[in-house]
Amino acid sequence: MAKYKRQKVKRYHRSFYSRGARIKRGVGILVLVLVVLGAAWLAAPHVLDWATHTWYTVVKNRDLEAESASRAAASSEAAASAAAEEAASSQPEPEQPKGLDGRAVTGGSWAAVDVSALADDASIRAAAQQLKAQGADYGLVTLKTPDGSICYASQVPAAAQSIAGTTVDPARIAAIFREEGVIPVAQLAAFKDPISSRTDRSMAIHYGDGLWLDAQKDGNAWLNPYSAAAVEYVGDLVAEVQGMGFEQVVLTNVQFPKLSRKQDYGETSGVSRADQLKADIAALQSRFAGSMTLWFSYTLDQCNTNSVSLDVPAVTLGMDNLLVTADKAVDADSRTALEQSAAGQGVQHLVLHSADIFQ
Numbered sequence: 319m320a321k322y323k324r325q326k327v328k329r330y331h332r333s334f335y336s337r338g339a340r341i342k343r344g345v346g347i348l349v350l351v352l353v354v355l356g357a358a359w360l361a362a363p364h365v366l367d368w369a370t371h372t373w374y375t376v377v378k379n380r381d382l383e384a385e386s387a388s389r390a391a392a393s394s395e396a397a398a399s400a401a402a403e404e405a406a407s408s409q410p411e412p413e414q415p416k417g418l419d420g421r422a423v424t425g426g427s428w429a430a431v432d433v434s435a436l437a438d439d440a441s442i443r444a445a446a447q448q449l450k451a452q453g454a455d456y457g458l459v460t461l462k463t464p465d466g467s468i469c470y471a472s473q474v475p476a477a478a479q480s481i482a483g484t485t486v487d488p489a490r491i492a493a494i495f496r497e498e499g500v501i502p503v504a505q506l507a508a509f510k511d512p513i514s515s516r517t518d519r520s521m522a523i524h525y526g527d528g529l530w531l532d533a534q535k536d537g538n539a540w541l542n543p544y545s546a547a548a549v550e551y552v553g554d555l556v557a558e559v560q561g562m563g564f565e566q567v568v569l570t571n572v573q574f575p576k577l578s579r580k581q582d583y584g585e586t587s588g589v590s591r592a593d594q595l596k597a598d599i600a601a602l603q604s605r606f607a608g609s610m611t612l613w614f615s616y617t618l619d620q621c622n623t624n625s626v627s628l629d630v631p632a633v634t635l636g637m638d639n640l641l642v643t644a645d646k647a648v649d650a651d652s653r654t655a656l657e658q659s660a661a662g663q664g665v666q667h668l669v670l671h672s673a674d675i676f677q
Contacts (some may be wrong), residue, residue: 423611423639423667426455428503430671433459433469436486439494446498456566457495461488461559462506464571465538466513470562474554476521480513492563504564505615508541508552510571515539521548523575524582532575540575543591544583549598553605560610568613568641572599573620573627592630599637611639618644618672621656633663640665644672 429449436442436459449457461469467482488504495502515522516529516539523530523542531537541548556567574591575581589597599614606612616632621642624630633640633656640660648656648670660668 427453428456428458428669428671429454430458430460433461433486434484436491437484439490442491442494443498446495446500449495449500450498455501456503457500458503458505458568459488459491460505460507461486462511462555464507464510466507466511466515468555470559472555472558474551474558476514476518476551477555479517480511488559488562488564496563501566502564503566503568503613504559505568505570506552506555506559508569508572509543509548509574510538511541512538514551515541518547518551521545521551524584525580526582530575530578530581542583543572543574543594543598544586544589549601553602556602556606556610556612560606565610566613567610568615569602570615572614572635573616573625576626577629590629592628592635595628596636599635603638613637613639613641613669615641615643618642618648618652618656618670621659631659633660633665636663637665639667641669641671644670646672648672 429452431445431449435445446457462480463469466480468477468480469482470485470488471481492502519529521541522545523540525531529539531539541551543549552569556569559567572595574595577591586594603612614632614635614637616628619625620628620632621640622631625632628635642656653670656670657668
């Protein structure tokens with residue numbers, strides 16, 4: 319039987335996980351990490367520059383697009399606005415109504431309007447249109463009557479007891495008159511005022527310890543032209559209607575009642591009645607100089623004679639603007655004489671109202 323020869327098996331005692339191998343592997347990994355880190359450190363600035371450049375490029379492009387769109391929109395809007403302005407400027411401007419500078423004296427014709435016919439917008443407009451159809455440039459509306467009644471809701475304290483039972487809206491009257499091409503003019507009675515003089519006795523003409531009353535039935539008290547408070551009250555009413563749109567105001571009854579020795583004016587400092595009226599007119603004109611046109615109204619007889627209510631002809635009282643009333647038509651010679659007399663006394667503008675006609 320044949321015999322097999324035993325062969326020796328060579329054995330290796332080294333192991334992959336031996337201590338030396340692990341050290342070498344660790345060193346290799348460490349070296350690799352260091353190499354990678356070094357490479358990253360060297361490349362980092364370039365990578366950051368590239369990333370930064372890319373980011374800002376994207377953002378910048380986006381902002382530029384937005385700005386471009388905004389400018390385009392603004393340009394379009396500006397073009398549209400310019401076109402609209404050009405179209406508007408090419409349209410003819412509406413013609414302004416004649417004589418609507420409220421403080422100017424145009425020399426045009428005047429016409430009076432019954433305040434009771436001005437209750438609402440429709441009636442105000444109808445009245446204004448009628449005035450315009452008649453050729454009137456001025457519409458005269460009485461807002462304070464000689465019986466002391468105030469035809470609107472005045473806020474002047476001294477007028478509290480004088481408000482009429484039925485009132486109108488002066489602001490609407492003035493506005494609508496202007497819309498219709500008519501200059502609104504308010505007329506106010508001044509010192510002939512039996513209501514306010516009874517309400518505030520410090521403003522009234524006295525008779526001893528009581529009030530002086532005129533000779534009419536039941537007697538009427540009067541405001542005292544020597545009273546500074548009375549003059550201020552009249553001025554306050556003028557200012558009030560001015561604030562409502564009336565830049566032309568006519569004052570009537572800037573005078574004394576018929577002279578009586580029983581009238582007590584208080585301290586007069588020796589100033590005559592005529593000189594006191596001149597002082598009152600001067601004070602009122604000074605108060606409203608440059609802001610409105612103030613007229614003073616007297617009868618033709620008061621302008622031509624030394625009347626008992628003025629002591630001198632009215633044309634000598636120093637007013638700038640004079641409205642003269644007459645019961646009948648005035649002939650050309652009388653009108654010329656009146657105009658010459660007024661001009662000689664410094665009257666700048668004169669309007670003559672006779673037989674329902676203002677000239």
